[in-house]
Amino acid sequence: MTTLHGFPQPAQWKGKDLPRILSRLFQVDDGHRLEVAKRHGAYHTIGSTLFDKSQFELIELVKDSGLRGRGGAGFPTGMKWSFVPRGTGKPVYLVINADEGEPGTFKDRLCMSRDPHLLLEGMIITGFALGVRTAYIYVRGEMLPQIGRLNDAIQEAYAAGLLGENIQGSGYSLDIFVHRGAGAYICGEETGLINSLEGFKGQPRLKPPFPAVSGAFAAPTVVNNVETIMAVPYILQHGAKGYRQWGTDKSPGSKLFSVAGDVNAPGVYEVPLGMPYMEFFELAGGLKGELLGCIPGGSSAPVLNAEETRKATMDYESLASLKSMLGSGAVTPFNSATDVPRYLQTIARFYAHESCGQCTPCREGTGYVDRVLDKVVDGHGRNGDLELIKDLADSYEWTTICAFAPGAAWPIQSFITKFRTHFQAYIEKNPEHAKPRELELERAGAFW
Amino acid sequence: MADLITINVDGKDVQVPAKIQLIEALRTYARTETPAFCYHQDLKVAGNCRICLVEVDGPRGFALAISCHMQTAPGMKVRTQVSSEKIVKLRKGVMEFLLVNHPLDCPICDKAGECTLQEHYMGQGRHESRLDDATGKQYKGGADYRFIDAKGQDRGGKMIDLGPTIVLDQERCIICTRCVRFMDDVAKSPQLDIAGRGDHAYITTFPGEPLDHAYDLNTTDICPVGALTAKHFRFQQRAWLLKSVESIDPSDALGANLVIEYNNGRVWRLMPRRNPEVNKSWIANSTRMLYQDLARNRLTDGKLNGADTTLASALASALAALKAGKRVALVASGHLTSEDNAALLALCASLPGQSEVFGGSWLPVGKSDGIARSGDPVANRKGVALLGIPDNLDALAGRAKEFDVLVVVGHDLWGAAAAKAAALESIPTRIVLSSWVDASVAKATIAIGIRAWAEVRGSMVNINGRVQLLQACPVVPNAELEPAWKVLAQLSAAGKPFSWSSEIDGWKAIQARVPQLASLSYRSIGPSGAIIPLAPLPAAAGV
Numbered sequence: 001m002t003t004l005h006g007f008p009q010p011a012q013w014k015g016k017d018l019p020r021i022l023s024r025l026f027q028v029d030d031g032h033r034l035e036v037a038k039r040h041g042a043y044h045t046i047g048s049t050l051f052d053k054s055q056f057e058l059i060e061l062v063k064d065s066g067l068r069g070r071g072g073a074g075f076p077t078g079m080k081w082s083f084v085p086r087g088t089g090k091p092v093y094l095v096i097n098a099d100e101g102e103p104g105t106f107k108d109r110l111c112m113s114r115d116p117h118l119l120l121e122g123m124i125i126t127g128f129a130l131g132v133r134t135a136y137i138y139v140r141g142e143m144l145p146q147i148g149r150l151n152d153a154i155q156e157a158y159a160a161g162l163l164g165e166n167i168q169g170s171g172y173s174l175d176i177f178v179h180r181g182a183g184a185y186i187c188g189e190e191t192g193l194i195n196s197l198e199g200f201k202g203q204p205r206l207k208p209p210f211p212a213v214s215g216a217f218a219a220p221t222v223v224n225n226v227e228t229i230m231a232v233p234y235i236l237q238h239g240a241k242g243y244r245q246w247g248t249d250k251s252p253g254s255k256l257f258s259v260a261g262d263v264n265a266p267g268v269y270e271v272p273l274g275m276p277y278m279e280f281f282e283l284a285g286g287l288k289g290e291l292l293g294c295i296p297g298g299s300s301a302p303v304l305n306a307e308e309t310r311k312a313t314m315d316y317e318s319l320a321s322l323k324s325m326l327g328s329g330a331v332t333p334f335n336s337a338t339d340v341p342r343y344l345q346t347i348a349r350f351y352a353h354e355s356c357g358q359c360t361p362c363r364e365g366t367g368y369v370d371r372v373l374d375k376v377v378d379g380h381g382r383n384g385d386l387e388l389i390k391d392l393a394d395s396y397e398w399t400t401i402c403a404f405a406p407g408a409a410w411p412i413q414s415f416i417t418k419f420r421t422h423f424q425a426y427i428e429k430n431p432e433h434a435k436p437r438e439l440e441l442e443r444a445g446a447f448w
Numbered sequence: 449m450a451d452l453i454t455i456n457v458d459g460k461d462v463q464v465p466a467k468i469q470l471i472e473a474l475r476t477y478a479r480t481e482t483p484a485f486c487y488h489q490d491l492k493v494a495g496n497c498r499i500c501l502v503e504v505d506g507p508r509g510f511a512l513a514i515s516c517h518m519q520t521a522p523g524m525k526v527r528t529q530v531s532s533e534k535i536v537k538l539r540k541g542v543m544e545f546l547l548v549n550h551p552l553d554c555p556i557c558d559k560a561g562e563c564t565l566q567e568h569y570m571g572q573g574r575h576e577s578r579l580d581d582a583t584g585k586q587y588k589g590g591a592d593y594r595f596i597d598a599k600g601q602d603r604g605g606k607m608i609d610l611g612p613t614i615v616l617d618q619e620r621c622i623i624c625t626r627c628v629r630f631m632d633d634v635a636k637s638p639q640l641d642i643a644g645r646g647d648h649a650y651i652t653t654f655p656g657e658p659l660d661h662a663y664d665l666n667t668t669d670i671c672p673v674g675a676l677t678a679k680h681f682r683f684q685q686r687a688w689l690l691k692s693v694e695s696i697d698p699s700d701a702l703g704a705n706l707v708i709e710y711n712n713g714r715v716w717r718l719m720p721r722r723n724p725e726v727n728k729s730w731i732a733n734s735t736r737m738l739y740q741d742l743a744r745n746r747l748t749d750g751k752l753n754g755a756d757t758t759l760a761s762a763l764a765s766a767l768a769a770l771k772a773g774k775r776v777a778l779v780a781s782g783h784l785t786s787e788d789n790a791a792l793l794a795l796c797a798s799l800p801g802q803s804e805v806f807g808g809s810w811l812p813v814g815k816s817d818g819i820a821r822s823g824d825p826v827a828n829r830k831g832v833a834l835l836g837i838p839d840n841l842d843a844l845a846g847r848a849k850e851f852d853v854l855v856v857v858g859h860d861l862w863g864a865a866a867a868k869a870a871a872l873e874s875i876p877t878r879i880v881l882s883s884w885v886d887a888s889v890a891k892a893t894i895a896i897g898i899r900a901w902a903e904v905r906g907s908m909v910n911i912n913g914r915v916q917l918l919q920a921c922p923v924v925p926n927a928e929l930e931p932a933w934k935v936l937a938q939l940s941a942a943g944k945p946f947s948w949s950s951e952i953d954g955w956k957a958i959q960a961r962v963p964q965l966a967s968l969s970y971r972s973i974g975p976s977g978a979i980i981p982l983a984p985l986p987a988a989a990g991v
C-alpha cells in the first residue's frame with residue numbers, strides 16, 4: 001500500500017473493502033494525468049453512456065441515487081438541478097465551489113490535485129444534464145498547486161476532445177474556466193461566490209432570487225461542491241443502486257472526511273456514510289488521549305461532547321438528531337488536555353475576521369463575541385459573561401442574509417453550553433469576577 | 449389606483465396594493481411603525497441592517513424575513529413587534545449590535561435630533577449597555593484607524609475631508625451602504641464603497657479620488673447617522689431648532705421640491721422634499737447652495753441712477769415715470785411666480801400710455817441630468833407661456849427705440865446676455881425690480897428691491913406641466929421689502945389702479961386667463977403639486 005501524503009487510507013478495513021468512488025486515483029502515481037487516469041477508467045461515461053440519456057433521465061438518476069451536497073448544507077443534488085428553469089432563453093451556468101474555507105476541511109484540495117479529471121468528467125455529465133455551455137471552477141486563491149493541476153487537466157481534456165466544441169462527436173459543447181478567488185471564507189457561500197466570480201466584492205446576495213433562477217450574470221446557475229460533482233460519474237456508470245450499496249437509506253454513498261486534531265493518522269478518508277465516529281477514529285490511527293469532544297463537520301457544526309460522539313454515526317440523520325450537522329465532513333476530535341476556551345477563542349476569531357460585514361448582527365456580533373471571549377481568556381471575565389456571549393450568539397443566529405451567521409453562532413452556543421465548567425474556571429481566575437458591573441452613570445468619566 | 453389585496457398583519461386584515469415592499473405596506477397601510485436604516489424608498493434594497501425583521505407565514509410556519517425585501521402577496525400573514533415577542537427581542541438585539549461600536553457622544557454629533565439611530569434606540573432599543581471597559585469597542589475615530597493610503601490620502605479616523613463638500617466621521621458609520629447605493633445607482637458615479645470586512649469594514653472613497661459629484665450632498669441627507677456631514681451646515685445649527693417651510697427649486701424648470709430651514713433670522717439650509725413624481729428625494733448641490741444667495745448681495749432698498757435711496761422714493765420716482773411714459777415695455781420673468789407675472793399683465797392693462805408685455809429669456813438651456821434638474825434655468829417658463837406672454841425678447845431689443853420706459857421684473861437681462869441687452873440702454877427710463885444687486889440693477893435708472901423666491905408665496909408651472917407652490921419663509925433682509933406683485937400693484941397707481949389683498953387674488957387673476965386652471969386651488973395643488981388638466985372635463989365624464 002502506498003500512502004501518499006494526505007490520504008493514509010488502507011484498501012481494506014476490518015476485512016471489508018472501503019468505497020473508492022472518489023478516491024480511486026488518490027494513491028495512483030501521476031493519477032492526475034489524462035493518460036494515467038484514462039487507464040484507470042476516467043471518462044468512460046463520456047460517450048454513449050452519457051449522450052444516449054436524456055437530461056430528464058440524468059436528473060432522475062441523480063435524484064434516485066440520493067446524492068446530497070457535500071459543500072456543507074447537504075441539499076439533495078438532483079432536486080437542486082431540477083429547480084433550474086428550462087427555456088428561459090438565458091444560458092445556464094454550472095459553478096463548482098472549490099473555495100473550501102470551512103476550518104478543518106481539506107478534502108477538495110486533495111481531490112483537485114490527485115484526480116482533477118474525475119471533477120471534469122462529473123462536470124461534463126452535469127453540464128449535459130443541465131444544458132450548460134460554460135462552466136466555472138471557483139478555486140480558493142491560495143490553492144496554487146491545485147489551480148495548476150486543474151488548468152493542466154483542462155488543457156489535456158481539450159486536446160483529447162473531451163471539452164470544447166462537439167464533445168466526442170456528440171454535438172454537446174462545454175467550456176470550463178478556472179476562476180481564482182482571493183481567499184475569503186465568505187466566497188464559499190454560493191451567492192458570495194457568484195458575486196466574486198462576477199468581479200464584485202464577495203458578499204452574499206439577498207435571496208430570493210435563488211441562484212437556480214438568477215445567479216451568475218443574472219442567469220440560472222447551479223453551484224455544487226467539488227466532491228458532489230465527483231460522485232456523479234460513478235452514479236452514471238453504476239446506477240443509483242450501485243451508489244446506494246454504500247451508506248444508509250437517507251445518506252447513501254460515500255463521503256470524504258478530513259480528520260485533524262487528536263488522532264494518530266490525520267488526513268482524508270473515504271468511508272461509507274453511516275460509519276460510527278468511534279470506528280472512524282480507529283481507522284484514522286486511533287485517538288490520542290481521552291476523548292473530550294468532537295467537531296463533527298467543520299467549525300460551524302455544533303460541537304459534540306464525548307458521550308454524543310460515542311453515539312454518533314457519520315450521516316445526515318444521526319447528526320441532525322444530535323442537533324449538529326455533517327457539514328463539510330471535517331472531523332476534529334479533541335482530548336481532555338484541550339484548553340477549551342482558547343479553542344473556542346480561535347474559532348470566534350475566525351468568524352469575526354471572516355464576516356463579510358454586510359449584516360448588522362453578524363458584523364458587530366461576531367466581533368463583540370470575540371472580544372468578550374478574549375477578555376475571559378485574558379482573565380478579566382465576570383459572572384454573566386457566558387450568558388452575554390450566548391445571548392449575543394442567539395441574537396445573530398437567524399437574523400442575517402446568509403448562513404454564515406448561524407454557522408458562527410452554533411460553535412459559540414454549543415461550546416459554552418456543553419463545556420461550561422471550562423469557561424467558568426477561566427472566569428474565576430479573575431479575583432473580581434463576582435463584583436457587579438458599575439452602572440454607566442456612576443462611573444467617573446464614563447460618558448464617552 | 450392599483451387593485452388592493454388583503455394581507456393579515458398581527459391578526460388584522462389590511463388592504464394593500466399587490467407587490468409593494470412589505471415595509472411600505474406596514475408603514476403606510478397597516479400603520480405599524482417599522483424601523484429601517486438601510487432601506488430607502490428611492491434606492492435599491494440592500495437588506496443589510498436587519499432591523500425591519502418581521503415574521504411571515506410560509507410553508508414551514510412563521511419564519512423571519514426582512515420586510516424591506518419582501519413583496520406583498522394575497523393572503524400573506526405577518527407578525528410584527530405588535531404581536532411577536534421574538535421580533536421585539538431580535539430588534540433589540542440589532543440595536544445593541546449597532547450601538548456596540550458606535551460612539552455615545554450624541555451631544556457633540558451634528559446629526560443629533562435627526563438621527564435614525566437615536567430614533568430607533570428610543571423606539572426599539574432602550575437597553576442598558578452590556579459592554580464593559582475590559583471588552584472595549586472598535587472606535588474607528590481613533591488615531592490607530594487613521595492611515596495614509598498609497599496615494600497619500602488621509603483615511604480612517606475622525607473628520608476626514610472626502611471632497612469639496614463633505615466631511616466623514618468614520619466612527620459613526622453604521623455601514624448601511626445608502627451612500628454607496630446613491631452614488632452607484634442614482635448619481636451613476638461610484639465614488640464611495642465599503643472597504644474591509646466584519647466590524648473592521650469602513651466607508652471610503654477610492655485611493656486618490658475625492659467625493660465630488662454634483663449631487664453628492666444628498667448622501668448627507670440619507671446617511672442615517674452623523675457619518676457624512678455637509679461642510680456648509682456642519683455644526684451651524686442644532687437640527688431641532690430649525691423651523692421650515694416648503695418650497696421648490698427656483699433655479700430649474702423641474703422645480704425640485706425642497707424645504708427651507710431657518711432659525712434666528714437666517715436660512716441655514718435647503719433640504720430635498722420627497723416627491724416621487726418630480727425629484728424623488730434628491731436635489732442638486734447647486735440648488736442646495738441657493739440659500740447662501742438669500743443673504744448675499746441683496747438689493748434691500750432702492751436706487752436712483754445708481755445712487756442708494758429708500759424704497760419709498762424709488763417707488764415714487766417709478767410712479768412718476770410710468771405716469772409720464774408714452775410707450776412702456778414691460779418684461780415678464782420666468783424666474784418669478786405666475787402671480788407676479790399676472791400682476792405685470794394687470795399693470796400693463798392699467799397704464800395710461802401705450803404699453804406692451806414681452807417675455808422669454810436669454811439664458812442658455814442645458815440638458816436634463818435625469819435626477820433633479822431639467823437643464824432649463826427658467827423655472828416658470830411654462831407658467832409665463834400659459835399666461836399668454838410671448839417669447840420675444842429679441843423683438844424687444846430690435847424695437848427698443850420705440851419705447852421711453854422699460855420695466856424689468858426679477859429678470860437679469862444684462863446678466864444673461866449683456867451684448868443683446870445693450871440695445872435696451874437706448875430706452876431713457878429703465879425701471880428694474882430685483883432681489884439682488886445684479887448687472888441689470890447697474891443699468892437701471894430706477895431700481896426697487898423685492899423679496900426673493902424663498903420669501904414669497906405663489907405658484908410656478910414646471911417643465912412637465914405641474915403647478916407647484918412656493919411658500920414664504922419669514923426671514924427677509926429688510927422687512928419693508930415686498931413681493932414683486934405687490935410692488936407692481938402699487939405702480940398701477942400711475943393709471944387705473946388695481947389692488948390685491950394677497951397672492952390668492954393673483955391666483956384668481958391667473959385662473960381668469962387660463963381656463964385649465966379653473967378647477968385648482970392652492971389647497972388642491974397642495975405640497976406635491978398638481979398636473980394641469982389638459983382640458984376642462986366634460987360634465988358627463990362622471991368620477
Ligand SMILES: Cc1cc2nc3c(=O)[nH]c(=O)nc-3n(C[C@H](O)[C@H](O)[C@H](O)COP(=O)(O)O)c2cc1C
Nearest residue numbers: 069070071097099100101188189190224225228403
Ligand atoms: C459561510 C459559508 C461558507 C461556505 N463555504 C463553502 C465552501 O468553502 N465550499 C463549498 O463547497 N460550500 C461552501 N458553502 C456552501 C455553499 O453555500 C453551497 O451550499 C454549496 O456550495 C452547494 O454545493 P453542494 O450542494 O454541492 O454542497 C458555504 C456556505 C456558507 C454559508
Ligand code: SF4
Nearest residue numbers: 356358359362400402
Ligand atoms: S451573515 Fe455575515 S457573512 Fe453572511 S451576508 Fe451577513 S454579514 Fe455577510
Ligand code: SF4
Nearest residue numbers: 621622624625627671
Ligand atoms: S456613511 Fe452613512 S450612509 Fe454611508 S454607509 Fe455609513 S452610515 Fe450608511
